[in-house]
Amino acid sequence: xxxxxxxxxxxxxxxxxxxxxxxxxxxxxxVVADSHSQDNTAALAEEMGARVxxxxxxxxxxxxxxxxxxxxxxxIFSLDSDERCTPEARDEILxxxxxxxxxxxxxxxxxxFMGRWIRYSGFYPDYRQPQLFKKGALVFxxxxxxxxxxxxxxxRPVGYLRHAIWQYPFKGLGEIMHKANKxxxxxxxxxxxxxRGNCSLxxxxxxGAWSFCHMYFLKRGMxxxxxxxxxxxxxxxxxxxxxxxxxxxxxxWSPPPSxxxxxxxxx
Numbered sequence: 001x002x003x004x005x006x007x008x009x010x011x012x013x014x015x016x017x018x019x020x021x022x023x024x025x026x027x028x029x030x031v032v033a034d035s036h037s038q039d040n041t042a043a044l045a046e047e048m049g050a051r052v053x054x055x056x057x058x059x060x061x062x063x064x065x066x067x068x069x070x071x072x073x074x075x076i077f078s079l080d081s082d083e084r085c086t087p088e089a090r091d092e093i094l095x096x097x098x099x100x101x102x103x104x105x106x107x108x109x110x111x112x113f114m115g116r117w118i119r120y121s122g123f124y125p126d127y128r129q130p131q132l133f134k135k136g137a138l139v140f141x142x143x144x145x146x147x148x149x150x151x152x153x154x155x156r157p158v159g160y161l162r163h164a165i166w167q168y169p170f171k172g173l174g175e176i177m178h179k180a181n182k183x184x185x186x187x188x189x190x191x192x193x194x195x196r197g198n199c200s201l202x203x204x205x206x207x208g209a210w211s212f213c214h215m216y217f218l219k220r221g222m223x224x225x226x227x228x229x230x231x232x233x234x235x236x237x238x239x240x241x242x243x244x245x246x247x248x249x250x251x252x253w254s255p256p257p258s259x260x261x262x263x264x265x266x267x
Contacts, residue, residue, distance in 0.1 A: 001094070001097050001098050002073075002074055002075050002097045002098075002100070003028040003029075003073040003074065003075065004027050004028055004029075004073055004075040004076065004077055004093070004097060005027065005028065005029040005030075005031060005071035005072060005073040005075070005076050005077070005135075006024045006027040006029065006030045006031065006076070006077045006078070006079055007030075007031045007032075007033055007067040007068065007070065007071055007076060007077075007078055007079070008020055008021065008024075008030070008031070008032050008033065008045075008050070008078075008079050008080065008081060009033045009035075009060075009063055009064070009067060009078075009080060009081070010032055010033065010034050010035075010037065010041050010045070010081045011034065011035045011036075011037050011041070011057065012037045012038055012039050012041060013037070013039075013041050013081035013082075014037070014039040014040050014041045014044055015171075016081045016082055016168075017032065017041050017044055017045050017081055018044055018045075018048060019084060020079055020080075020081050020082075020083060020084060021045060021048045021049075021050055022048070023079075023084040023085040023086070023090075024077070024079060024085050024090075025048075025049075026090055026094070027077065028073055029051070029071065029072060029073055030048075030049065030050040030051065031050065031051050031052075031053060031067065031070050031071055032045040032050045032051070032052045032053070033053055033055050033063060033066065033067035033070065034052050034053070034054055034055070035054070035055055035056060035057040035063065036054055036056065036057075042054075051070075053066075053067070053070045055067065059142075059143060059144055059145040059146070059148070059186070060140075060144060060145065060146055060147075060148045060186075061140040061141045061142050061143060061144030061145075061148040061149070062140075062142050062143070064078070064140045064148060065139065065140050065142065068135065068138070071135060073135070074134060074135055075097055075100075075132070075133070075134055075135065076132070076133055076134075076135055076138075077093060077131060077132050078129075078131045078132075079131070079165070080167070082167055082168050082169055083109065083165055083166065083167045083168075084165060084166040084167075084168075085165050086163065086164065086165055086166060088163035088164075089107065089161065089163040089164060089165050091163075092161050092162065092163045093132055093161070096132070096159075096161065100134070101156075101159060102154075102156050102157060102158055102159035103133060103134040103137040103152070103154035103156050104130035104132070104133035104134070104137050104138055104152050104154060104158050104159070105130055105131070105132040105133065105158065105159040105160065105161050106127040106129075106130050106131070106158065106159070106160045106161065107127075107130075107131040107132060107161045107164070107165055108124070108125035108126065108127065108160075108161065108162070108163070108164040108165075109123075109124070109125065109126040109127075109128070109164055109165055109166070109167045110124055110126075110164045110165075110166050110167070111123040111124065111126065111166075111167045111168075111169055112166060112167070112168050113168075113169060113170055113227050113230075113231070114226065114227040114230070116224075116225075116227060118224050118227060118228070118231070119223065119224060120219060120220040120221055120222075120223045120224050120228060121215055121216075121219050121220070121221035121224050121227075121228045121231045121232065122215060122219040122221075123224075123231070124164075125164065126167070127160070129148075129150055130150070130152065130158060131165075132161065133152075134154070136153065137152060137153055137154045138150055138151075138152055138153070139151050139153055143193060144190065145186040145187075145189045145190045145193075146183055146186035146187055146189075146190060147187070147190070173230070176230065176234050177237075179234075179238075180234055180237045180238040180241065181241070183238055183242075184237070184238045184239075184240075184241035184242040184244075184245055185245060187238070187239075187242035187245075187246075188241075188242050188243075188245035188246040188248075188249060191242065191243070191246040192246060192249055192250075195246070197250075198246075198247060198250040198251070199243055199246060199247055199250075200247065201244055201247055203243055203247075204239075204240050204241075204242075204243030204244040204246075204247060205240060207239050207240065207242075207243050208236045208237070208239045208240030208243070209236065210239075211232075211235040211236055211238075211239035211240075212232045212233065212235060212236035214235075215231060215232040215235045216228065216229065216232035
């Protein structure tokens with residue numbers, strides 16, 4: 001059977017990395033691509049037998065390409081620190097590797113948030129990018145800071161696995177706010193690379209409102225209760241601030257050249 005490497009990207013994930021590694025101990029190699037975490041992520045990963053490679057963060061496209069290059073086996077399974085490979089997905093992956101029918105496979109993901117499994121909101125089956133692939137069959141765009149684009153370098157059709165892995169996307173409401181801020185900044189940087197001209201704050205508001213409606217109504221997030229509403233609100237905030245921060249970058253606001261004039265009161 002083909003041997004498989006697993007790579008896990010991580011930054012300050014000491015509370016998640018062990019469970020992520022534990023779920024893929026069946027693999028022939030586990031590589032943790034750490035971006036110089038400030039906590040003990042790297043030490044915990046090494047204690048569990050993973051090989052840690054330090055990769056300075058220059059965007060997710062570059063990070064994934066360098067993580068894949070660090071893998072030594074012919075097949076690669078990618079896992080994020082907030083994801084867990086289930087026994088059912090493991091068995092399907094191993095069975096698939098006995099006689100692969102494709103060079104890259106999408107893997108469904110089930111998301112758990114606010115004490116419940118999310119069934120709608122666009123969070124299931126949540127095919128984001130191929131997560132099982134032959135080394136060299138998947139390449140990410142180098143300069144993509146976030147929501148990295150990829151190309152499948154293969155003449156064979158992409159396959160789809162049936163059994164889902166699990167994802168715990170947000171530890172709590174604090175992390176959802178942190179991610180909205182982090183990813184909107186990276187998204188603004190991506191817009192600066194790909195979009196000419198400027199956009200107004202009205203444009204930012206329109207994009208944010210559409211993102212909320214798309215997630216809450218068209219993707220039926222309202223059927224997920226309060227978690228669905230909060231996920232839609234997270235998408236509104238992330239999208240609005242992405243365009244608002246892009247507007248800020250293009251506007252290049254700066255402090256006034258001199259202090260305000262003293263107020264003159266009439267005699």
